[in-house]
Amino acid sequence: MIGRQRIITGTEALFAKAGIRSATMDDIAHHLGISKKTIYTHFKNKEELVMTIVENNIAGYKEKVNMITSESENIFTMIGELTHSVIELSSGIFSLQKHDLLKYYANAWSLFQIFIDDVLLTSFDRLLHQGMKEGLIRPEIKVTILVRMRLAQIQQVFDSLTYPSVCLNPLEVHEELLTHFIYGIATPKGREVWLES
Secondary structure: OOOHHHHHHHHHHHHHHHOOOOOOHHHHHHHHOOOHHHHHHHOOOHHHHHHHHHHHHHHHHHHHHHHHHHHOOOHHHHHHHHHHHHHHHHHOHHHHOHHHHHHHOHHHHHHHHHHHHHHHHHHHHHHHHHHHHOOOEOOOOOHHHHHHHHHHHHHHOOOOOOOOOOOOOHHHHHHHHHHHHHHHHEOHHHHHHHHHO
16 A cells, blocks of 8 residues: 555645646556545545645655754854755745635644744744854844845745846856845954855
8 A cells, every 4th residue: 555655745746746736646546646535534625635745745845944053163164054944845836826825725824924924933033043142243233123124035036027038047146145144234243254155
């Protein structure tokens, strides 16, 4: 019998290609080469399957954020790695299927928003305050504003009207915005540490 995890993984791949709303339970069963009955033994309905996929993605990113904030050698490395983690997250299912999640699976989208508020904003906030204590971040900055600005910058890069990917590489845009952000918040000592890391 096919396992729950294989259904989740296969369905997520199908959603990435076809869209969440467009992919029916019949499509999912066909894609996985199983019957709908097999899917329904593991999931009550499509909404539960979508919620499970979103929860799994969030759990993976929570682990990654915890690892970054506990194992990196300095706050600038942590900010860079956290930024790259948000890039991955923003370019994954949440970016590709944002419209479907917002319109048809609001509960799943709200889990993503809670993750951003509770985990990402808190992590960036904690890092900036830590940097202030270490003399690496300017003490006069408004952390709450800058943390939200940074997350908005990261998500904005995937807006093709603002940064058309035809002429701008999203990773280059992110690197440039990250450098600009660091130079704006860092003390002279912090800039030295940033350049060395």
